[in-house]
Structures are given as structure tokens and as C-alpha cells.
Amino acid sequence: MTDVLRASKFSEWKEDFNWDTCLTGREKYGNFLVSILTSETNGHVINLNGAWGTGKTELLKRLYVSIAKKQHPVIYINAWESDFINDPLSVICAEFLNQLGYLLANSRPKKELVDINEALNKLMGSISKVAYIFKLSSLGYKAVTGDATLNEEFDFSQTLLDLTTQQNSSSMSLENYNKSIISSMLGNQIDLVEGMKEIRIQITSISHILCDIYGCNSPIIILVDELDRCRPDYAIKTLEVIKHFFDVDGCNFLIASDTESLQESIKCIYGQGFDSERYLRRFFNQKIALKKPSLYNYLLKKGIDFDGMCPNMTLTPYSNDNERKIKLLSEMLNNDKFELRDIERFIQKLTACIGYISKFNVKNAKFINFCVLAYGIYEHEKNVNIFKERTNKMSSHGIHCNGYISNGMSVSNFITIHFKMVTLANSSKRYNLDGGWGSCSYQTEMLTVESQDLQTRDWRREDLIECERLIQNYRNAPNSFLLWEDYQKLIGLTDAIE
Structure with missing residues (x-):
């Protein structure tokens, strides 16, 4: 499998956003970040703190290209582009589906299907649950953006499920349960907590599938940009979603922001006396400063x-x-x-x-x-x-x-x-x-x-x-x-x- 097939934005960014074209001389710094992101496998959320105009977006795009070359599934999310949508869970799920779906739609399993039937059958029930939730996010994404690729060319859930449809006769018996999962995610608070647990389990399972079956390296790396430009309430919701749904084994985040500006935005909601710095610390395992280059x-x-x-x-x-x-x-x-x-x-x-x-x-x-x-x-x-x-x-x-x-x-x-x-x-x-x-x-x-x-x-x-x-x-x-x-x-x- 070539690099371009592992990451949906690789072919678009590989020429302009590699280390050879980096005028800020941040290659060593970038490789340091890549090393941290790809070494941690038990769920890691890093805050890349840089003031407005320090080159965070260009750095993230170069990190994306570099990570893709190292055979890790990598996802880029511009949070500001979708802050008009009130549900960051739908946005993150949709991007997760869309960009990883690109990988699966353009690749072949590294093992023969017969060798992985047993492993996939064991995961079938749980993958089916999260797949339907992702499908719902996909439909919402299409309704907002008009982009049908989520439902057509890059249907992540279908790619996974098709592998075992013929081998697993029990899949049809899960239909009613799948519907109940969707219902609980939409309305029932008690079932929502259970749904959150299921999603966390399945993201880890998906990371293992990409590693064991598709030859990718673990973990999945998700790069989130422009969070400090979002509405304060949306920025907080996004951090909550990442913390409660995606902070799991096999999935690491790098969130770039002007953290001081983000802290001030949070105070707009909770009041000027609110300790926003302490509040933000609970979302991140690590905070790394993006210093001005020479x-x-x-x-x-x-x-x-x-x-x-x-x-x-x-x-x-x-x-x-x-x-x-x-x-x-x-x-x-x-x-x-x-x-x-x-x-x-x-x-x-x-x-x-x-x-x-x-x-x-x-x-x-x-x-x-x-x-x-x-x-x-x-x-x-x-x-x-x-x-x-x-x-x-x-x-x-x-x-x-x-x-x-x-x-x-x-x-x-x-x-x-x-x-x-x-x-x-x-x-x-x-x-x-x-x-x-x-x-x-x-x-x-x-x-x-x-x-x-x-x-x-x-x-x-x-x-x-x-x-x-x-x-x-x-x-x-x-x-x-x-x-x-x-x-x-x-x-x-x-x-x-x-």
C-alpha cells in the first residue's frame, strides 16, 4: 500500500507541506512531536500551545504528511470550519469515518480473509454498534455539507462489515440491538453512558484491526486545528467529546491552539474569576509550547x-x-x-x-x-x-x-x-x-x-x-x-x- 492511500489528504499536501519546504526550521521539533504521538499507545492528548500566527496550521499539515509516511492512520480536523454545527461528536465521528474510510476503500487486507474470520466474528457485534452510530454521523455530515462521499465511496462501516457478511450468519440478529443503540444515543441518558463506553471500546478495536489486518501502525493519530477560533461553548464541547469518547488506547490527539486565548474564551462562559487554566489541564496529558523560530x-x-x-x-x-x-x-x-x-x-x-x-x-x-x-x-x-x-x-x-x-x-x-x-x-x-x-x-x-x-x-x-x-x-x-x-x-x- 502506498502512502497516498493511507491518508486522504496526503496527495494534496505532500509537495507543499514536507520538511524540505519548511522555512521555520522545525523539522527536529516536528520529529520530536511525531515521536511522542506515535510512541504512546494507551491514549494520549497533547496540547500544542502557540500564539496566533506562529504557524500552527502549517506545522500540523507537515506532521500529517510525516505521520502518514510512517504508516500510521492519521486524521486532520479543522474545528473552526464546523463550529456552526452544535454537535462536535457528529463532526469528529464523521471525519473519523471519512478519512479512515479512504484508507480502507483503497487498500487490501494484508492477510487472507479466512485467517481473520475468527477475529472479525468476535468483534462483529461491537463493531456493528459503533458502525451504526458512525453511519448516523455520516448522514448528518452529508445533510450539512452536501458531501455524499461518506455514504458512497468511503463508507467505513460497510468496508468493515462486508468482510464477514457472508461468513457470519449471526449479523442479522443484531439489527434490533443496533436500532436500540441508536435510540439510546439520541435520547436516553442512562443508555448514553453505556453507548459512550461502547464507542471507546470500538475505537480501540478499530485501531487493532487497522494494525493487525491492514498493516498500519498503531495508534491512530488525530490532529485538531483552530480550536481557539471556535465559539467558546463549541470548543468546550469538543474537548469534552475527545476526553469522554476518544481518549482511549490506540488513539492519540494533538490539539493545536492559542491556549491563553482559549482560556479567556472559557471565562466568557464561566465568569472572569473562573480558573480556566486548571480547567483545561484536565483535558490534556501534556502541554507543549510552539516557540518562535529563528x-x-x-x-x-x-x-x-x-x-x-x-x-x-x-x-x-x-x-x-x-x-x-x-x-x-x-x-x-x-x-x-x-x-x-x-x-x-x-x-x-x-x-x-x-x-x-x-x-x-x-x-x-x-x-x-x-x-x-x-x-x-x-x-x-x-x-x-x-x-x-x-x-x-x-x-x-x-x-x-x-x-x-x-x-x-x-x-x-x-x-x-x-x-x-x-x-x-x-x-x-x-x-x-x-x-x-x-x-x-x-x-x-x-x-x-x-x-x-x-x-x-x-x-x-x-x-x-x-x-x-x-x-x-x-x-x-x-x-x-x-x-x-x-x-x-x-x-x-x-x-x-x-
Whole structure:
């Protein structure tokens, strides 16, 4: 049996969601999770805790592909897509049926039928019960989504039952009992408890059948995504269903969520004083944090050629040094409030601005200050009020970033220097970057960087040369030089990028 036949979403995801295409460098982390999920066989529920935008969905899809390659039955459920349905049991059962049914509909037993008749006959009564319950879920799924595959091509219960229909003459005698099970699951509270026990037993039995008869590895792995985006009451119901119906031998769960956000949602139901953290702990055997990846490696693997986007202009600082530009960005964006989704949007805005300036030859400028443009976009996202207050006169608002670049200079100081190269000041003294200065006969408008002694002794020679080129370009053609307000107007246009 090939991998694609073991998992219904494998062929759709295998090219885009493998470890070779992972820009976050999470292969070792992912393999660690796979090891935990596939090693536990007595029922294990893990909470993968990651803030909004940290890449949980992409990671789960890569885990799905990796688990499928290891011959484990694997199921992916996007909880948010079905939270308009009030019954998460029906949803989970339907997905269980649909995705495992794909495996059975496209595979053959590894043993001859005659060798497994006895084992299947023993399981026949109990499998019949859960099969009818799954069938009911299947019909409900079809009614909501219009997807008939559950009842037609991928009918899980039929696949199992057909194996022994001819060999087991007692199957017809179970008809009345099956109907009573369905009735009890719909209405009778006492029988419902018994039905829950039966489902738990049968899920374990199904895991054994997939292992013993179809050559799969145990356990079944179920990946649940987007739970924190669901309605609070639906999220709680989903956790209750997993705990009471599916937390059994042969079936492991990985539930990805922004757990802090989920805790706040629970408080909306039970009150702000409710201990939602303690409440959630009872649903999980283990909680694992999804940490932010190395931004430098992430951006580097994206392979963005910033200089190549503006062949008719010079992108400064670090002209023709893409890795230094990426280092600058990674330090600038290393902020707790900036997650991967925010960084993706940031990159879209940055590349759009560079492309626009180059394509439309804004002000016939020869230079784009990459540092100022990037920080402007960052501040526009982080603190739009300060962004709007800045003018072509050097602002009293400071530059606030973490990290350091070459020669021990802080990112904040480096960006501040470059803001002084796109703002103006009036001065009677004009300083050179080497520390010298000359007097002006009257107050003269110049770049702010020229009006101050910057103490550049520790600068890299390359940085000094680039700054001197910018200063000379402004002196020669001030009307073709991009100042802060030019960048500010352009960045404002990126509001349309969400």
C-alpha cells in the first residue's frame, strides 16, 4: 500500500507541506512531536500551545504528511470550519469515518480473509454498534455539507462489515440491538453512558484491526486545528467529546491552539474569576509550547532578493549584501508582538514598496533607504500614532528595537542614524562623518546627519562610504532625494495589504 492511500489528504499536501519546504526550521521539533504521538499507545492528548500566527496550521499539515509516511492512520480536523454545527461528536465521528474510510476503500487486507474470520466474528457485534452510530454521523455530515462521499465511496462501516457478511450468519440478529443503540444515543441518558463506553471500546478495536489486518501502525493519530477560533461553548464541547469518547488506547490527539486565548474564551462562559487554566489541564496529558523560530533563518530561506527588485536604484544600507539586510530585519522584528503571520504581511508590504518606488521611478531617486522603509512599516504596524507624528524634521520620538548589528552597534542606534539621513535640520555648522566640521555663513537646511557630530570611529568602513554617498546625493539633487515624508506616504498605501 502506498502512502497516498493511507491518508486522504496526503496527495494534496505532500509537495507543499514536507520538511524540505519548511522555512521555520522545525523539522527536529516536528520529529520530536511525531515521536511522542506515535510512541504512546494507551491514549494520549497533547496540547500544542502557540500564539496566533506562529504557524500552527502549517506545522500540523507537515506532521500529517510525516505521520502518514510512517504508516500510521492519521486524521486532520479543522474545528473552526464546523463550529456552526452544535454537535462536535457528529463532526469528529464523521471525519473519523471519512478519512479512515479512504484508507480502507483503497487498500487490501494484508492477510487472507479466512485467517481473520475468527477475529472479525468476535468483534462483529461491537463493531456493528459503533458502525451504526458512525453511519448516523455520516448522514448528518452529508445533510450539512452536501458531501455524499461518506455514504458512497468511503463508507467505513460497510468496508468493515462486508468482510464477514457472508461468513457470519449471526449479523442479522443484531439489527434490533443496533436500532436500540441508536435510540439510546439520541435520547436516553442512562443508555448514553453505556453507548459512550461502547464507542471507546470500538475505537480501540478499530485501531487493532487497522494494525493487525491492514498493516498500519498503531495508534491512530488525530490532529485538531483552530480550536481557539471556535465559539467558546463549541470548543468546550469538543474537548469534552475527545476526553469522554476518544481518549482511549490506540488513539492519540494533538490539539493545536492559542491556549491563553482559549482560556479567556472559557471565562466568557464561566465568569472572569473562573480558573480556566486548571480547567483545561484536565483535558490534556501534556502541554507543549510552539516557540518562535529563528527569524534570520526563516527570512534567509525565503530567498528574497531585495536588491534584484530595484535594478535601476541602489538599496542602502548594505547595498548588494542581502544577508546583512536580512540580519537587520531579523533583529528589528524580533518582537513578542510580531508572529510569523505578521512577518509575512510585513514582507509583503516591504517588497510592494520597493517595487513601487522602482517601477514608477518616484522622484527620479537613485537611492532607497532600506533601513528607514523597513522600520517605517514596522512602526506603522506597532505604533501608528507615532508613525503619523513623524515629519521631515527629526522627531523627538526615539527608535525602539532590540538586538545588535556589526561592531556592537545597537539596532536602535543604527536605525536612528539612518532616520537622520532622511530628515532635515537647520544649522550653521556642517559636520563630516570623519569628525571634521565647517561653518556656514548662515543657518542652512541640510540633512540632520550633517548637523551633528556622530562619532563614527567605530563604524564599518563600508557603512561610512554608503552614508557619504547618500549625503552627497542629497547635496547634488535634493529634489530627487527620498525624505521621510515620501516613505511615510508610500507606507500609508500599504494599509490595503491585510
